[in-house]
Amino acid sequence: MVGNPNSGKSSLFNALTGLNQKVGNFPGVTVDKKTGISNLDENASATIIDLPGTYSLYPRRDDEWVAYKVLLHADEKIHPEIVLLVADASNLKRNLLFCSQVIDLKYPVVIALTMMDLARKKGIEIDVAGLSTELGVPVIAVNPRKNKGIGELKKVLAQTAKLHQQPNKRDFIDNLALAPSAIEKVKQTLPGISNYEGIHYLINHENFGLPDTVNEVIEQAEMDNNFNPSKTQAEEILQRYTRIKQVMQQNVVEPDPLQRKLFTEHLDNILLNRMWGYIILLVVLFVLFQSIFWLAQYPMDWIDGGFAQLNGWLNNTLPAAWWSDLLINGLVAGLNGILVFVPQIMILFGLITILEDTGYMARISFLSDKLMRKVGLNGKSVMPMISGFACAVPAIMSTRNIENKKERLLTILVTPLMSCSARLPVYTILIALVIPNTYYLGFLSLQGLVMMGLYLLGTVMALVVSYVFKFIIKMKEKSYFILELPVYRAPRWKNVGITMVEKAKIFVSEAGRVILFISLILWFLSSYGPPSRMDAVNEKYTVQLQQQQNISKDSVAEIEKQYASAKLQNSFAGILGKTIEPVIKPLGYDWKIGIALITSFAAREVFVGTMATLYSVEDKDNNTRTLQEKMESAVHEDGRKVYTLPAALSLMVFYVFAMQCMSTLAIVKRETRTWKWPIIQFVYMTGLAYLMSLLVYNLF
Template identity: 60%
Template sequence: MSDFFKIALAGNPNSGKSSLFNALTGLNQKVGNFPGVTVDKKTGRAQISADIKAKIIDLPGTYSLYPKSADEYVAYEVLLNPYGKDRPDLVVIVADAANLKRSLLFCSQIIDLKLPVILALSMLDIADSKGISVDMEALQQELGIPVVAINPRKNKGLSALKKTIASFHHTEFIPEPDFAPVTPLAGEALQDIRAISGVASDYAALHIASANDKIEFLTADQQQQIATVIKKKRFLKARIQAEEVMARYRRIGDIVQRTVTEGVPTRKEQFTERLDKILLHRVWGNVILLLVLFLMFQCVFWLASYPMSWIENGFAFLQGQAAGLLPEAWWSDLLVNGLLAGIGGVVIFIPQIALLFGIITLLEDSGYMARISFLTDRLMRSVGLNGRSVMPLISGMACAIPAVMAARTIENRKERLITILVTPFMSCSARLPIYTILIALVIPERYIFGIFNLQALVMMGMYLLGFVTALIVARILGWIMKSREHSIFLMEMPVYRAPRWKNALITMFEKAKIFVTDAGKVILVISLILWALASYGPAAKMDAVQLKYEQLAEQQGSLTEEQKEQQGSEKLEQSYAGIMGKAIEPAIRPLGYDWKMGIALISSFAAREVFVGTMATLYSVGGADENSKPLREKMHAARRADGGPVYTLATGLSLMVFYAFAMQCMSTIAIVKRETKSWKWPLIQLAYMTGLAYIVALLVYQLAK
């Protein structure tokens, strides 16, 4: 046995599985990808007892062991593959006590895979409010597996669960008899398939026979042998699956009848039903949704402004002190204007990103996020998409990469492809730093009617602009791409619950850490490269600028502060970065951009948020001293050749619109290629989004200037 006891958490969506994962692992968790697929893999570590350390694997939620979408196939492979590195030593099935019959189907299927299983009953408080009671001892005897009551939201039942897990670690596992025997249904074929694949049960063999061509862990030779057995033994997949599921439901019905008592429904409406009459109203529901979104951005702007100001002034102070204390040398310039400026460009936006994710987590935790999907379903259908497209688009407000992956839950190929192609229009957290600094520069900080912050309204408008554009483009793509497939959208509404601040704080910490470690590394590397490009240039041109100001210093005795700034600006123009910016300036001048913005546009094709790091480097090179100013002050003071401000309202709006529409994220392009298995679609996406960004930004600038 490995050093870590491997525990898989499985269960239906909205069963409390993620809550249990967070309660067991706390901050000891990480997000990666399952081998060979781009579906999120959440793992964490937990101390089960003094001598047992566990690796917890949070499997994607699924209703049965027969998968329909890519994320369900992930759970399928982990549980079936006898040789996988994530093969669990124990499976904890998290089941909603208020919907036990539905949860027991999946549980019974895992039991028949001959894996050690614990059934963790959650949401007993909700079951109790509905008059439902579960006889846990009787249920344990009927299933033949341990049953534990848990409430991870309040950290209740975790000690009993850990004690039960420890008992499996210390004793040899003896499989239970088949919950629903399948050998009589499938005959001798299952024994042959078990011998070929190496799986431990007839039921696992049945699944391999049913999905032979889609299972990743089988070799081509094994798949060929299994196909031969299926043909020779006349294995009728659809009939056998139907009979097997019906046999399970018959036994589950008997078990539920003996172990679950349902009270007489009261006339009093449940709190959730009463609240939904308001929040899901055709008119008021949408009004409330817009109000919730506005409050979210108001909070992001207002609450984050304080720590952002402290961080900004702190880094300006650090740069100034470092510039005053260190000797004049290339390495000190690199440290002050490259490294410190780059780090400052990353750290300053942590408060806003953490707050945005924290608020989204609270909305999910409360059950309101599912209502957002419901409210926008009708809108999605009006543009030819399925309601399942809503969640990828909402996820796109955080990051386009997992949002594109989330489109795997859409079974209709056309709708999935359109969703992938329009998801990058949603304003992700990478755009947030750009919007923040530009809004602060060109939008006055004032209140409308005394309560509505104008800057927050503009921020919300940028997010709505991306959403509306995504819908319009989806409608156009729907006309272009023809398909006869039709789909339906079904989802379960979770009950409203008080959100957990601890859960939100964990998410804020994790997302901030991901931003710093992933996006931060890219920003920092590009900042250092830019420092080099902005500090060096053709020797003749750089020497000419240096000689000019040395002669001026000799004539005057010393250079004035204004002349020092002018020297730094001229050196920057003659540097390699300046040459690059000047080369593309004719193409971007109609948009209101200067050559420094041009450099930022080029560098931010690696990642949008690099724009701010680029500006931090360009406005710091040659200009850091004991009195260094924050980046926003430097950008506000920037002037064109005619003396006018660089960042006017027209320029700021044009830049925001460009970044709202442009496909400036190499990682997203790579993921789209991987999801569509072709370079055709990401290249089309890059071309039409960049073209749209240029045209709309041009119109905005010409109309607003």
Template identity: 60%
Template sequence: MRTFAPTPMKRPYTIALVGNPNSGKSSLFNSLTGLNQKVGNFPGVTVDKKTGISAISDTLRASIIDLPGTYSLYPKSADEQVSCEVLLNREATERPDMILVIADASNLKRNLLFCSQIMDLKIPVVIALTMMDIAREKGMTIDTAELQRLMGVPVIPINPRANKGIAQLKKTIEEVHRNPVQNRQYFTDIPALHTPWIADIQELCGQASGYAAFHIACSYSTLHYLNAAQRIRIGAILGETGFHRSRLQAEEIVLRYRRIDAIIQQCVVTDSPMRKMLISDRIDKTLLHPLWGNIILLIVLFLLFQSIFWLAQYPMNWIEALFAMAGNATAQVLPPGYLSDLVVNGIIAGLGGIAIFVPQIMILFGLITILEDSGYMARISFLTDRIMRSAGLNGRSVMPLISGMACAVPAVMAARTIQNRKERIITILVTPLMSCSARLPVYTMLIGLVIPQHRLGIFNLQGLVLMGLYLLGFVMALIVARVMDLLIKAKERNFFLMELPVYRAPRWKNVGITMIEKGRIFIRDVGKVIMVLSLILWALAAFGPPGRMQAVERRYEALIAQAPEAQKQELQQQMATEKLEHSFAGIMGHGIEPVIAPLGYDWKIGIALITSFAAREVFVGTMATLYSVGNTDDTKTLTEKMRDARRPDGSPVYTLATGLSLLIFYAFAMQCMSTLAAVKRETRSWKYPALQFVYMGLLAYVGAFIVYNIFR
């Protein structure tokens, strides 16, 4: 029998997208790849890696990798370090066959510095020129043909937001793919590139470019892909030559800008020597004003949280009524027994607990996308910078905290851009105090249960309470950060520098896609957890120690047999409730009840607290299951069942005091295993997740205790 060696899989043609932050790189990535995207992590680090497939032509399909934004090949953060490693490591699986540099035409001089560095790596390059409309508003006219001649690489003006220039860009990529040019002259003749030690490092690391070897010499101690022998040899070479990194880097930048200035003089015409004030600048005079800017920010946040209740009210009511009808109809079709109980009180109740909050999740992410896409989200960072510094944090901490309103996991990962270790650790520790979308289902359920739908003029009281919870999380994060700043001593301080993007109209298609995608992710990822736990809870609530359950059944069967027809329904309800109390779930709940009773919670709430430590949203599914198993009336919605819940003395379970206590507990408690795992990955220690879990748990318990006793 003949055997054949397996044919090695051909490596796909890879194009790396690089560019300065806010240059339009993400818009181009979305335009090229559409929905053929996936997000993972670069090997060995927790930095996002976005990849996608793009049909460049009928004969060329390329893998597009979106590298983190960076201003130069001298990295200052984990994101920039990853970009540099991918570009310098010839053995990396992400190694690009072509580099697509996205350059902001309205900031051409600064962007061409990075472009020129990329060109000298001796990898085929295409420059995509974005923001041409902004450049025209500034009074700049750019001769792209002349710019292409002077740079020596293709230059294509594009507008990915409007899908303009993409066809020409793909055509150019196809041409460069067929005829790659790598042996062009260096953009700048740096004297260091002609020294013998550069050739030695170039040979040692297998580089085609002396300039790449120069950057390896500058950063060899932090490049993870180099092995120990290479590091030792490079260190020895540089020690023999008296290598002075800072001096050579400064010399390189001066030489590059000298040639860039000459290029700009030849291909850029400015209408006026005075820079024109853009519409964005005029808007910023108001939105970044120390007084009016903060007032407008509060109004924007107020409208955001009001809209979550106002816009989601009707679809939520429809979904809740639909699942109530489905449960009732199923109960009438299926014969009484465990199968009917499983389908109605386990599956349908669990699905209802997931689906009802999808409208609010979609609306929240849609509104956040509008703020990001319009450019206003970056302004929030600047407006809150002074407050952050008063709490001992760098202004860069603002973006992780703001991101925490959506999800704490990427927010914790976003803290890697903070260079100061102390400020980065404090930011990671306080970020989960920001109210994330996982808390939203809990908030809205409890607010709808205990806060009346009163209107204070044009204001919705429930929306005001929701906004108050989000502000409470932000204020508590600042207080805890200040305490940690006083306890942790460090001399290193950083300054907050950030480029503000211009204001643009939101891309409504992008907003719609984001809403659908986030709703789908909520149903798929969170829904799986809720469904699994709902089914486990159903089993724990439906079964118990045989002796106890049978004793309850025998006692009530005798009472029901002797009771008048009018009382049988009530007795059946009492039997279902008592069986639930004697079930495995009931035993667990009663076991922890003494600990949570001072907070105003009964044993059912105790079960929900336990299950929701896996994920906060599970609270809703737990309530749906417990109140379905213990209730024989399938026509009522979950809110109605919880509102009718009574303690043994006949008083309602969900009073204003209990509801507010629960809201405070969920605002502060660390109930997310994914966040704890992310903190462990970022800090590379279990010490910080443990500290986070303990201090947030104590904060939640004490806060809930105080609130309950104030309002009881």
């Protein structure tokens, strides 16, 4: 499946494949590879590979090169049998350039014509049958949002496959006339390629992994025939647009261009206004973060309460043994730390998908360009940075869309400062602990305001750091910001639902595996310790408990609590936490938080799982309490509460700035192809986190 960006390709992919899809990477490059299975009829199913969007067969970015190499038979892993070409009916002239190029590659092609409803609103009428005859390939009008035309498209794809339909024999333009001798020489060297493929082998053969002998023959053909790539490309594009104009005149009726503006343009006058545009943007972001609390509160409480009841039941039912301890305080506590935050993850990604679907996300890039340029970035940096609210790893991968090397590097360096969804569980539990659930004016939640403040803090610091690095990194390269603003559309609720389910599955399977693994390791480290230490603790408290007949039940419970606490402090985990406690004590943290900071380097969301495990191990006899209740009652050795307002704010600020994600460091190394920048990133972010947390703790 190929097509221009914003042509409705993702909608059609979802309509054809439903939930039968998976996301990976193309071999050798960090570019998303979406594949899915579509049942075309009772006897035929298709594996659909959604190639990255591209405007023409002259690639500039890494993702465009991926699509280009697949179509030019230069990808060893992917060999398409049919090309499903998605074209935007409301912008047909531009889309037909790419369509005509793909048709000339001589694949069996089926064109899916999307946005027909939008074309009609613009006053555009298309003779679909006439267009199909003119292009020499089947053209099917579809509306993936309303599931219209999908059945007919599947039927045509199945017929194309069964009949082994031959590609259109005539070229859209006379490709051979562009460089006859050179093309013939290439076709003799590489039998079976089309005239148009011959042109592309002359232009880009060095990038196709051909044997040296073949490359030498092609280069000799270029020299012998004075082949000029730029001139040939320009001439080809001019000829294609001349022919496209003829096709459009015969099959498309367009309105007078001076007709009144569309709804989209009227709305842009408000949403992209120099003053109102920024106010509306802040309101949208505020509603986004308020909604995370409004909508997720009840399911989170149900899940947390359910696990508390399950813990209590297991504690009362199972015999006292190491395996029951592992099950309750390792496995179940770890699962609680994963599943309780699924509602918030789903809501966050659902709302972001709605912003993308409606077309507003592109407007955020446009609005931000002026500000971005002042700090050394440009509007294209906004999309990776906003994607960083979800996860820094794919966000950093998406910086490949930024052609300017300095701006791309700056975007990579600051994107991890955007608060990713992994930080969300940390913010949520700490805000719930110390920020009262009060409302101003009946609808402004204080907790939501604090959450928005944390996200804005990371964003502002990203801009400040970029401004500083702008002067440190010495690269001089001109930069341009060209962006196509998609039309406004109603969100595709099915697509929103699919995204929410997929992201929840990814969180549970990917982050969940890490959290569960760390929880089980942590249970072991917090349940066992050096024999000499543990024996001394056991001996001391065994003597005290043997005298329990002479003391009250409350005193026995207090001794048992002290016993569990002493065992935890003398365990391997306790020794580790106590070792780093002097370093983190100025920030208001105790040794248990220190353990969580270390385990968070595997993944930030592990913080909650770590707390769940540590407090479950320490509080084995009262497992009916929720994690929040256990954290609320946590005290230092001198009796002071651990989670005071200054300590919790300091900890939130630490998580805003700290680079606690091994996956992100690994992807930065892969994208920059050196360890220099991940090391710089780790050092500056950790130093910034420590200093800002120290400042916040002392201020409050």
